[in-house]
Amino acid sequence: MEAAAAIGGARSPVSSSSLCNAKVSCGLAVHNVKIKSGRRLEVVCRGMLTTRKFMQKKKKEEVYKDAADEAEQKNWMMMMREIEESGSAVSILKTQRSKKEPLPRDAVLGTLMRFKQLKKWNLVSEILEWLRTQHWWNFSEMDFLMLVTAYGKLGDFSRAERVLKYMNKKGYKPSVISQTALMEAYGRAKQYRKAEAVFRRMQTSGPEPSAVTYQIILKSFVEGDKFKEAEAIFEDLLNEKRASFKPDQKMFHMMIYMYKKAGDYAQARKLFAQMSERGIPLSTVTFNSLMSFETDYKEVSSIYDQMQRTGLKPDVVSYSLLIKAYGKARREEEALAVFEEMLDAGVRPTRKSYNILIDAFAISGLVEEAHTVFKTMRRHRVEPDLCSYTTMVLAYVNTSDMDGAEKFFRRIxxxxxxxxxxxxxxxxxxxxxxxxxxxxxxxxxxxxxxxxxxxxxxxxxxxxxxxxxxxxxxxxxxxxxxxxxxxxxxxxxxxxxxxxxxxxxxxxxxxxxxxxxAIQLEAKPNGTTYSLEINGTGNEYKxxxxxxxxxxxxxxxxxxxxxxxKVETGKGHFEEVDDDDDDYDEEDDEELNFVSFKD
Incomplete structure (x- = not known):
């Protein structure tokens, strides 16, 4: 990583131009970076206040076939907004019917597909349940499969079971989609034994599990801390004992996540090496998962450099992990340079990214710098959350400025x-x-x-x-x-x-x-610190x-x-997995889930 490499050396507490020189040497534009001299080096970044092109709001131009198409499309978009605002779909759809005529099939299917793309499974299930009662809609097998899939994503296994009973009465045979959806419903509801039972039944009696089925059962086992069972399934796939296919990239990612959860970094590294040996393509997510293990900024930076050497582009999670590593090491200059590099690369920061940078300054008690980042969030159309405010309070606390801390507390x-x-x-x-x-x-x-x-x-x-x-x-x-x-x-x-x-x-x-x-107290010379020996174990409290x-x-x-x-405003580990049974998209999440199988 260019910025880290340029400024990864020892920090100079007296040089007032170290960061500027570093950024020039690595080819980054310097946007009025102001350095204040004093007891220690303090950096105030003005570059992040510069609005990049990707942050400017662009007006989307719509193209229509004719006036009728334009009216139809605009009416549909207005209906979608009303549904999202009200949180209910059926009441809005009913108003679209005129003279008791059925809704246009294309409009209904378009609405369903759009909410499916948006992962709004509660609205998908609501619409489908309503359509099931409408005489003008031919509720097909595909509709049943989408409905049971929606309940699978919602973790509503009782409704998923009910839908499967309806399908059985209609003469529809169990399919890999319906059984995988039921298994996922059990998994999301933390009914891990039932999820495993469905999976084992599919293995022995059919329908044969698909790659997505394996992805979901691995997820369920990992979430339920059934690491041995997950390892057994994964090993069977590696040895081609059960399935006609081999583990794919997403399965490797899930297992790496499992070893992260179990704290077994060596095994995660071994899996990473196996991916290359088996020709499994590496992705940014793969490297992000490895970076999330490390706490030493040098190791995080090394993995980051390795990712770039493979030709992969860092995403917002990659940058945020590196910023966090530098911040925890009190290397706020490097953290700032990485943030600037992220902006210059056209990667849009998330709220979590800003919070991590604020935290990097707060740890070192750099209040002005932290406040600069805080103000920049709104300029970049990112609304600060409770974590942002709390971290600003922390910045004041770390400088013992309790008046400033109380003032920011009132702003909450x-x-x-x-x-x-x-x-x-x-x-x-x-x-x-x-x-x-x-x-x-x-x-x-x-x-x-x-x-x-x-x-x-x-x-x-x-x-x-x-x-x-x-x-x-x-x-x-x-x-x-x-x-x-x-x-x-x-x-x-x-x-x-x-x-x-x-x-x-x-x-x-x-x-x-x-x-x-047994307690043995030993008074220290200053009279305030005692060495405690408890049952043979030395402890010290100051x-x-x-x-x-x-x-x-x-x-x-x-x-x-x-x-x-009690409270989890944000998470420092980068975890979790939500899967999709058709496209299984991976995308970045504001909460910086390092492996992101979105639902």
Whole structure:
């Protein structure tokens, strides 16, 4: 990758033109990149404010056969807009009938196909169920197959079963499409055993599973954490034991995703090598999946370079993964250069891309730079979401500017969004860093008054601020409250309590609460840090220093699915798979799913 290669070396904290020189050397246009000198290098990018051609709204010119065709097409497009706005199709379609005449067949089929292309399966099923009751519509086998497919995509297995019973009464034999749809319905509804039963029946009794059937059952097994079963099916395909075809690119992608989910990077690499050996074409998705494994920016950049050497063009996911890797390494200049390269390449950033870049600056406490990116989102017709606002709050928190953090927090409500536990937790972390118990508790009370439930991280933050103020009594109270609420104490919470216990009585109580048998406290010279030896295991807790599991609230507030599953504004891993049983399209998702089998 040109930008990464040009500026991938050591960062100079004093050179005021390093980024500009880097961009010139790699052939990128420099759009008024302003460097501020100071204690550290700070970059304010003005280039991203330049509107690229691909961001300009183009007026689409429609071509019609004649005036009648123009009127018909415009009426159909108006009807489609009304359906999308109302969220219901049948009521709008009924209004299109005049004098009880049947709707034109072409208009009905066009509407169905359009909503199928848009993956709006709820509207597809609604229209088909209505057509099934209309005497003027000949409901054919193909209509039944599309209906059961829609229910498969929706995960509505009870309705899929009902449709198959109707088909049986009509004399239609089970087909690979109908059985695959039923299997998918079970899989999406997390009825994995039933999905497997349908698949095994197809293998033994027919109809013979298709490539799409295998893709979907692999997806179901992976989602259900049935890794051994998925591996067995995949190995059978590799050895041609069951099917007349070999695993295709999408199946390899699914298995690579499975090994990512299982944390087996070595096996994922092995599969990647097998793809080349077996002549399976590599795609951008393949390299994105490998990049998503890595946390070291050097490794991510290396995979990115390898992808470019094969002649593949990076997509928005590729760029975003690289930006994220640089941001986590506090190499915001490189992150910015990659973002600029993405824009110059004509790749339209998603909301997630912007949020990742904001996060890259927020981690380093570069508020002005983060705010520049935030403002640019709207200029590029991308509306900031709650994650965008939360990350901006984080930027202020990381510079201990709590007035700025509170100001941006107020903007969340002013702009029509509802703060969640992540936002409140970010504010509380900021005040905790300043040892301000009163302000931490005020934010907590505000959160509860708004009906937002606390989670483990919130309780640990409250314990942390009491720990900073050597308040063992209140730390015990909040420790008990956390467990009473059903959140088991983690390592950090236990270490806070144990480190605060000074007297034998306190040590005994802390030991009892944390469930440790042997505790050895060693006071450090500054009197604030203790080394804890618990059952032979050394642990250390410093007031104001968080464990990795809790630091993630501030280290990219919205790019982790942290917070005990209560809130998932965004996900830092790049996962998931939704498949389509006819074209099985792969496309990029705003949530940066690294393997994207869209539904």
């Amino acid at each position: 409500k002013e702009d029509g969004l509802k703060p969640n536990v992540v936002v409140y937790g970010t504010l509380m972390k900021g005040y905790s860093k300043l040892n301000n118990v009163e302000r931490v508790m005020r934010v907590y009370e505000r959160m509860r008054m708004q009906g937002v439930e606390p989670n483990q991280t919130i309780y640990t933050t409250i314990m942390d601020v009491h720990g900073r103020n050597s308040d063992f009594g209140n730390a015990v109270i909040w420790f008990k409250e956390m467990e009473a609420r059903g959140y088991p104490a983690d390592k950090k919470a236990k270490n806070i309590l144990l480190s605060l216990a000074k007297t034998p009585e306190e040590q005994e109580e802390a030991n009892e609460l944390t469930g440790n048998c 007031h104001g220093q968080t464990d990795a599991g809790h630091d993630s609230l501030l280290d990219g507030a919205c790019t982790t699915s942290h917070l005990n599953g």
